Amino acid sequence: MKNENTIFNRWSRRDILKSLAGIPVLGTVWFAGAKLTGSAKQEKEFLLETLNIRAAAPPASGPMSGSPIRLGVIGFGIRGEQLCRALGFATKEWLASMKESSEKNPNDTRLKEFLEQENLNLKITAVCDVFDVNAERVINSFSTPENKVTRFATHRQLLASGQVDAVIIAAPDHWHAPMAIDAITAGVHVYVEKPMTHSISETYALRDAVRSNDKIVFQVGHQHRQTQSFLTAMDIINKKTLGHISLITTNTNRNDDNGAWQYDIHEKASPQTIDWEMFLGNAPKVPFNKEHFFRWRKWWAYGSGLSGDLLTHDYDRINCLLKMGIPTSVMASGGIYTHRDGRNVPDVLQVNMEYPDFSTGGSQAAGKEKGMTFIYSATLGNQFDRGTYLMGHDATMELGNMITIHADARSTRFADMIKEKRIDPNVPVYQYNPMANATDAVTSATAKYFANKGLLWTYRDGKRVDSTFLHMREWLSCIRNGGTPSCSITEGFQEAISAHMAGLSYKLGRRIEWDAAAEKIISKPGEDLDAILINNEVVV
Amino acid sequence: MKSNEFSTGQNGTLILLRILIGWHFLYEGVLKLYNPAWTSKGYLLSASFFKPFFVWISGDSMIGVVDTLNIVGLIAVGVGLLIGFKIRWACVGGILLLAMYYLAHPPFPGLEQGPAEGSYWIVNKNLIELAALLVLYQFPVYTSFGIERLFNRKKVEPANG
Numbered sequence: 079m080k081n082e083n084t085i086f087n088r089w090s091r092r093d094i095l096k097s098l099a100g101i102p103v104l105g106t107v108w109f110a111g112a113k114l115t116g117s118a119k120q121e122k123e124f125l126l127e128t129l130n131i132r133a134a135a136p137p138a139s140g141p142m143s144g145s146p147i148r149l150g151v152i153g154f155g156i157r158g159e160q161l162c163r164a165l166g167f168a169t170k171e172w173l174a175s176m177k178e179s180s181e182k183n184p185n186d187t188r189l190k191e192f193l194e195q196e197n198l199n200l201k202i203t204a205v206c207d208v209f210d211v212n213a214e215r216v217i218n219s220f221s222t223p224e225n226k227v228t229r230f231a232t233h234r235q236l237l238a239s240g241q242v243d244a245v246i247i248a249a250p251d252h253w254h255a256p257m258a259i260d261a262i263t264a265g266v267h268v269y270v271e272k273p274m275t276h277s278i279s280e281t282y283a284l285r286d287a288v289r290s291n292d293k294i295v296f297q298v299g300h301q302h303r304q305t306q307s308f309l310t311a312m313d314i315i316n317k318k319t320l321g322h323i324s325l326i327t328t329n330t331n332r333n334d335d336n337g338a339w340q341y342d343i344h345e346k347a348s349p350q351t352i353d354w355e356m357f358l359g360n361a362p363k364v365p366f367n368k369e370h371f372f373r374w375r376k377w378w379a380y381g382s383g384l385s386g387d388l389l390t391h392d393y394d395r396i397n398c399l400l401k402m403g404i405p406t407s408v409m410a411s412g413g414i415y416t417h418r419d420g421r422n423v424p425d426v427l428q429v430n431m432e433y434p435d436f437s438t439g440g441s442q443a444a445g446k447e448k449g450m451t452f453i454y455s456a457t458l459g460n461q462f463d464r465g466t467y468l469m470g471h472d473a474t475m476e477l478g479n480m481i482t483i484h485a486d487a488r489s490t491r492f493a494d495m496i497k498e499k500r501i502d503p504n505v506p507v508y509q510y511n512p513m514a515n516a517t518d519a520v521t522s523a524t525a526k527y528f529a530n531k532g533l534l535w536t537y538r539d540g541k542r543v544d545s546t547f548l549h550m551r552e553w554l555s556c557i558r559n560g561g562t563p564s565c566s567i568t569e570g571f572q573e574a575i576s577a578h579m580a581g582l583s584y585k586l587g588r589r590i591e592w593d594a595a596a597e598k599i600i601s602k603p604g605e606d607l608d609a610i611l612i613n614n615e616v617v618v
Numbered sequence: 619m620k621s622n623e624f625s626t627g628q629n630g631t632l633i634l635l636r637i638l639i640g641w642h643f644l645y646e647g648v649l650k651l652y653n654p655a656w657t658s659k660g661y662l663l664s665a666s667f668f669k670p671f672f673v674w675i676s677g678d679s680m681i682g683v684v685d686t687l688n689i690v691g692l693i694a695v696g697v698g699l700l701i702g703f704k705i706r707w708a709c710v711g712g713i714l715l716l717a718m719y720y721l722a723h724p725p726f727p728g729l730e731q732g733p734a735e736g737s738y739w740i741v742n743k744n745l746i747e748l749a750a751l752l753v754l755y756q757f758p759v760y761t762s763f764g765i766e767r768l769f770n771r772k773k774v775e776p777a778n779g
Contacts, residue, residue: 089768100637100701100763107641107700111648119653 121500125507128495129319133510134309139548139555142199147554150204150242150266152233152257154212156341157271158248161299162220164546165246166198169219195547198554201225206236208353209371211346232356233257237264244295244557246550247271250380251387252361252612255280262287262294267557269550271299272394273386273577274570277608278599281574288567297553297563298570300394304548307481310510311399315438319483319508320470321491322440322447323400328392329464330384330456338417338425338458339375339387343368362614369420376421378581379614383423385410385580389454392466393431394565394573395477396452399468400438404575405431405452407591410583416459422614425458429580441472441491454580473507483508575599581611624759632759635750636699642747643712644696650689657685665722666729672722691715699754702764709755716748 089097149165151158159169168176176189205216205227213229221227230236233253237245237260244267247257255275261268262284275281288296314320332338349366357371361379364370374380375387397403412427431452440447455464468475472489476482485492487503495501553563575592579599583590591600601607624632650656659681665672675684691711698708725731725738734742760767 094768096762097702097760097765097768100640100765103637103641103763104644104697104700107644107696108648111645112652115649115652 125501129508130317131310131319131508131510132313134313139552140559140561142196142551142554142558144199144558147200147557148203148241148243149200150206150236150245151202151216152206152236152245152247153249153253154205154207154216155209155248158207158212158246159215160546161246161248161269161271161550162202162216163192164544164550165200165202166195167202167220168192169215171215171219191544195544196551198551200554202227203241204228204230204236204239206230206233208356209344209347210351211344231353234260237261237266242266244269244554250357250374251382252276252380253359255284256359258296259284259287262291262296265291265294267295267553269297269299269553270570272390272573273382274298274574275578276380276382276386277612278575278578279608281571281578285567285571295553295556295563296566296570297549297556298565298573299546299549300391300398300565300569300573301545301549302391302395303398303564304545304552305395305479307477307479307510308398311475311477311481314475314481314483314508315399315468318439318441318491319473320438320468320475321472321486321489322442323438323450323468323470324447325469326396326450326452326467327464327469328396328452328454328466330388330392330454330458331461331464332458333461337461339373339381339421340417340419341372343372347371373421376419376423377614378422378612381423382577382581384412384425384427384456384458385429385577385584388456389427389429389580390573390577392454393452393576394569395466396468397569397572398564399477400436402433402436402450402452403572404592404594405433405579406435406594407432407589408576408579408583409589410580411587412456412584416457424584427454427456427580427584429454429583431576431580438470441489447471479511481508481510482506578607578611582607585610585613624757629759629761632754632757633762636702636705636754636759637763639712639747639750639754640696640699640701640708642696643692643715644700647689647692647696650685651693657681658688662722664732666731667724667726668721688715700763702760702762703766705758705760705764705766706755709751709758712751713748713755716744716751720744720748 151162154162159172162168163172173189176186176192180186180189201222202216202220203225205213206229207213207216217227217229228239228241230239233245233249236242245257245261247254247261247268247270249257251273253276254270254273255277258268258270258274259280275284288294315323347368352366352371354366354371358364370377370380375383381387408429408431410427410429412424414421414424415426417425431454432449433452434449436450437448438450466477468477471486472491473483473485476484483506485496485501485503485507487496489496492501492507496503501507549565555561556563579590579592582599592598593600599607659676662672662676662681662684674680692715695708695712695715698704699712720742723729723732725734725740725742727739731738736743
């Protein structure tokens with residue numbers, strides 16, 4: 079071994095170099111990783127700072143202290159039972175089935191969540207349901223030794239009994255307004271399911287009733303208003319992140335019997351167990367019909383199909399954000415294409431609502447941008463999830479439980495940042511998950527995949543909360559502590575009129591216009607719009 | 619150490635494989651180290667196999683430790699393989715990590731597949747990398763990129779030394 083090639087007589091220089099060759103590679107890889115992460119983080123912070131969106135949850139409603147509120151249940155069908163459960167009252171049958179289900183499947187936390195729900199300090203004192211089985215279920219499950227639930231044959235008797243401070247109305251659509259008006263007149267607080275009314279004239283009558291009884295707390299059952307992403311979405315719109323919104327697309331996609339209102343017919347249903355005359359109310363007199371009773375949503379006489387049952391949810395979600403109100407005009411079309419089972423409400427419906435003077439503010443020259451179309455597109459024959467999109471000149475917001483924003487490739491506001499490649503129109507510039515106190519800018523495809531599945535973050539306070547519970551809690555809080563609920567008569571009026579315009583357009587096959595100054599739907603001479611809207615003759 | 623029985627080409631190939639895998643591990647570890655928002659929670663919660671185990675380790679009390687262990691593991695394995703120090707230990711560590719990644723989302727027929735840049739059936743790149751580490755475990759060549767040989771000269775002295 080030659081001396082000049084060895085160090086300390088032990089290792090040759092070649093040995094040393096070969097042994098240590100990994101160190102520069104190590105340094106290079108480390109440096110590259112650190113630098114890339116650092117600059118990605120900086121870009122993300124820059125973007126969040128530029129957008130300046132404040133993620134927030136809706137404020138909590140007030141305390142539930144004081145003496146218990148005495149509640150009457152009017153209508154204890156599918157929705158009535160859900161509402162009671164949201165209030166903390168589950169039937170014995172439901173509790174037993176959930177117990178069995180959670181024993182079989184430990185991941186089924188429905189019972190646990192129900193039991194952990196806050197006590198709203200109320201008691202159910204009265205029930206009115208024209209079907210004996212439903213009324214008896216309420217009495218059997220919700221009566222206690224101190225508080226026996228009383229059944230009343232009619233809602234008027236219930237309201238006159240002096241046993242209730244407030245009622246929840248979950249009867250068929252054609253009963254919503256008559257019952258709500260009677261309750262308000264009797265001085266009883268009202269939570270009524272959507273659509274607020276079944277006809278145009280009722281909408282005005284109910285508004286008059288609420289306006290002339292200002293001590294009554296009135297709430298329409300659009301629980302989506304409690305969705306935690308909404309304040310964040312409002313902030314996004316107020317900061318003009320999306321630019322001028324010209325188009326909003328919402329939809330319903332369902333493909334099962336239950337979703338098409340083909341509900342079960344109870345084995346005990348008969349003229350002896352159902353007060354048929356009471357059910358019919360103001361609807362055309364027809365002989366006893368079990369299908370009409372249990373599947374009333376399929377006929378205009380009692381329900382209002384897609385426009386009343388489901389369009390109203392999507393309309394109110396957007397109205398809550400934009401406060402765009404009643405459209406200037408509405409055009410609708412559709413048909414019965416999947417469920418030709420004797421129903422007369424459409425199962426495919428497309429509604430275009432025009433707002434030619436509405437603007438969310440834009441980034442282009444003043445006066446260039448104005449006007450918006452709201453589209454509701456529904457089918458009960460396919461359940462592909464299409465998502466809700468608010469499409470602006472500068473960006474598109476996908477609105478669901480999560481919020482995702484993509485900058486538009488031709489945006490004015492983001493033009494420079496897109497040119498500098500600081501924004502990629504194919505990657506979200508902002509993402510918000512209401513289930514966590516976290517916001518995120520540029521995310522990878524993988525992160526988006528996990529986030530979309532709602533898996534990436536923990537729930538707020540580790541608990542999943544039912545939005546119906548929050549919506550009813552808000553109503554109860556206003557009864558106890560004052561204030562106006564988020565979906566009261568102004569919002570309810572706009573919802574009902576817009577839905578009725580859609581129903582009319584479908585039935586008449588023409589554009590229906592709104593006279594904003596006179597607050598009237600424009601009709602042709604001699605035309606009775608209400609008669610057309612609730613006409614139960616088959617139209618396809 | 620029998621590295622001297624290999625041809626130069628065989629030695630070089632094994633070392634190249636070791637550097638590439640070390641590079642990959644180190645880079646993944648460093649990215650996660652410098653990104654405080656990173657967590658394995660989503661990956662674990664969406665596990666399609668051995669779900670109870672992965673959900674358990676993604677719980678609030680565990681996830682911090684799991685994330686730290688993962689970053690430390692990735693970097694340690696990467697450094698070990700790149701500079702040639704405790705290669706066999708690094709191989710075992712890497713195999714354990716890859717086995718966990720593989721088992722959380724194995725490309726088995728009938729299981730939901732997450733986002734992937736290719737098409738896989740039973741065998742995916744995690745499994746192949748794992749097998750490559752088994753090779754390196756069997757043939758831990760130190761002749762180049764092998765800092766350990768400085769500490770243990772006699773064992774690794776080349777034949778022509």
